[in-house]
Amino acid sequence: MLQKVDSSHQCDLAKWTDEVVHWRLDPPRNKIKNKMIKYLGSKRRLVPILGELFALSGAESALDLFTGTTRVAQEFKRRGAYVTAVDIASYSEVFAQCHIATDATGIDKDELQQSLEYLQSLPPKHGYFTETFCVKSHFFQPFNGERIDAIRDEIERAFKNTAFYPILLTSLIYAADKVDSTTGVQMAYVKNWSPRSYRPLELLPPTLYPGKGRALKGDATKIAKQLPKVDLAYLDPPYNQHRYFTNYHIWETLTRWDAPAFYGVACKRADSKDPSTKSAFNSVREMPASLSRLIEEVRAEVLILSYNNESWITLADLIEMCSVKGEVEVLSFEQRRYVGAQIGIYNPNGDRVGKVSHLHNVEYVLVAGPKDVVSPMARMLTNS
Numbered sequence: 001m002l003q004k005v006d007s008s009h010q011c012d013l014a015k016w017t018d019e020v021v022h023w024r025l026d027p028p029r030n031k032i033k034n035k036m037i038k039y040l041g042s043k044r045r046l047v048p049i050l051g052e053l054f055a056l057s058g059a060e061s062a063l064d065l066f067t068g069t070t071r072v073a074q075e076f077k078r079r080g081a082y083v084t085a086v087d088i089a090s091y092s093e094v095f096a097q098c099h100i101a102t103d104a105t106g107i108d109k110d111e112l113q114q115s116l117e118y119l120q121s122l123p124p125k126h127g128y129f130t131e132t133f134c135v136k137s138h139f140f141q142p143f144n145g146e147r148i149d150a151i152r153d154e155i156e157r158a159f160k161n162t163a164f165y166p167i168l169l170t171s172l173i174y175a176a177d178k179v180d181s182t183t184g185v186q187m188a189y190v191k192n193w194s195p196r197s198y199r200p201l202e203l204l205p206p207t208l209y210p211g212k213g214r215a216l217k218g219d220a221t222k223i224a225k226q227l228p229k230v231d232l233a234y235l236d237p238p239y240n241q242h243r244y245f246t247n248y249h250i251w252e253t254l255t256r257w258d259a260p261a262f263y264g265v266a267c268k269r270a271d272s273k274d275p276s277t278k279s280a281f282n283s284v285r286e287m288p289a290s291l292s293r294l295i296e297e298v299r300a301e302v303l304i305l306s307y308n309n310e311s312w313i314t315l316a317d318l319i320e321m322c323s324v325k326g327e328v329e330v331l332s333f334e335q336r337r338y339v340g341a342q343i344g345i346y347n348p349n350g351d352r353v354g355k356v357s358h359l360h361n362v363e364y365v366l367v368a369g370p371k372d373v374v375s376p377m378a379r380m381l382t383n384s
């Protein structure tokens, strides 16, 4: 059951039973679920709910300000929206250029398939990627690392400034993700090669959608107020100290292809220490004020905010922040935690060093906007 919470901050939130969650969150029409990277905080299971909320709002334009994998932005686009997808990460920008900005009707599928087959057939090459992530660290097996080096070099040489560039690069990152040897994040690799790391890298065409959209790389707190007004904005910021820049440093490097200096067992990028790579949303001191300002500044009729109970900020504070947009409705449900938490806690050598405290967290979706739009949205969603 979904439960409505009023703005008096009585946070007596009902939890969904697992049965209902499965029925709700895994409808068969969601074809995009397997074609993305493993990503902390990814809204894989929430996507159908967010898509339904989008449809119930009657929106035609949408903004996804912390787009990550772009899976929510993809759902809005699939439902016909003109979508702008924003993230601070370089790899997210590439995913957004591929799935959101690219109009599938302008892409020759046969030519794309031939390009993927050509890249797939390249001879292996021992370069920066293999040396750093397969020899000095063990994120990938060298036979796959050498193929990644060869393919990435060729994407840069032969496809830069073409419409295929972000599509091929997205395909390469997805393929690499399928054969990595981690528990989900790139702060460490497992001690013994993961079973999937033995599989050969396979390039597949990413899902493309008809229609145009926009991909932007940048800090949401700086970009938001410059963007045109949209019907619906979705905000899914980080809520704790775990930085995406370091958790996914390999995707950042594979995208930038800049062979950076690195440090530590995980060979993290040296510029991880640079303030320019940090986000206000990973700082307990800066995050509440940054989020509050952002909610005020984002120009949208309806605002949807994702939040979970592992954050520094309270639900009551969030409701208060969102009330600048009008009526606030809160939907809640239980969710299994990310893959790393399911498996356990490991040190950089891949040894299990601890148990996770709990395997479920509560996810909230706050919907804010004019009462005559937002209240029927929540009512129709709970009744549907």
Ligand SMILES: C[S@@+](CC[C@H](N)C(=O)[O-])C[C@H]1O[C@@H](n2cnc3c(N)ncnc32)[C@H](O)[C@@H]1O
Residues within 6 Å of the ligand: 039, 040, 041, 042, 043, 044, 065, 066, 067, 068, 069, 070, 071, 072, 086, 087, 088, 089, 092, 218, 219, 220, 221, 236, 237, 238, 244, 245, 279, 280, 281
């Ligand atoms: C919880 S994840 C979003 C997951 C996304 N909704 C999905 O389903 O894949 C948060 C995202 O915020 C991005 N991020 C962090 N700080 C940011 C900032 N200041 N501006 C824009 N994006 C930021 C991170 O790179 C990360 O991709």
